[in-house]
Amino acid sequence: MAEFKYTPENEVKFQEYVSRYPKIDSCMLPALWLAQKQEGWVSPEAMSYIADKLGKTPVEVYGVATFYTMFNLKPIGKYHIELCKTLSCMLCGSKDIKQYIKDKIGIEPGQTSEDGLFHLSEVECMGACGGAPMIALNGKYHEKLTKEKVDELLKECKK
Numbered sequence: 636m637a638e639f640k641y642t643p644e645n646e647v648k649f650q651e652y653v654s655r656y657p658k659i660d661s662c663m664l665p666a667l668w669l670a671q672k673q674e675g676w677v678s679p680e681a682m683s684y685i686a687d688k689l690g691k692t693p694v695e696v697y698g699v700a701t702f703y704t705m706f707n708l709k710p711i712g713k714y715h716i717e718l719c720k721t722l723s724c725m726l727c728g729s730k731d732i733k734q735y736i737k738d739k740i741g742i743e744p745g746q747t748s749e750d751g752l753f754h755l756s757e758v759e760c761m762g763a764c765g766g767a768p769m770i771a772l773n774g775k776y777h778e779k780l781t782k783e784k785v786d787e788l789l790k791e792c793k794k
């Protein structure tokens with residue numbers, strides 16, 4: 636079993652989170668988020684590590700990690716494309732954008748490209764409805780998407 640441990644920098648961040656909350660339980664989401672930022676996903680080893688740090692059982696951490704779709708429970712591509720599929724984005728052409736991205740990178744939502752570069756997810760509203768249609772690329776929002784903008788983004792990722 637591969638061991639998980641926060642990097643020294645992330646350990647400092649974790650301690651900072653701990654100091655912000657009256658109860659250490661409240662740190663579960665930031666602790667999971669930190670693990671995901673470090674490795675790109677939340678491994679079972681990371682969940683056990685977090686459970687130890689928070690005085691919880693691994694199952695309690697697993698319960699939280701599996702509840703939120705923002706946590707990746709298996710390794711994903713270097714670039715995570717999260718495509719909004721909710722109403723405003725849908726009305727503004729997200730289906731066409733989805734088809735275009737699928738054609739360009741050759742994967743369906745939920746899949747990772749063979750070269751490990753891209754992972755595509757469809758997600759619910761990310762609160763940027765005014766910029767529909769939109770995606771988050773490794774957490775950074777790109778709004779009012781067109782096929783040309785998608786081309787530019789994918790080209791940047793492939794550099």
Ligand code: FES
Pocket residue numbers: 719720721722723724725759760761762763764765767769
């Ligand atoms: S509907 Fe797409 S960001 Fe809100």
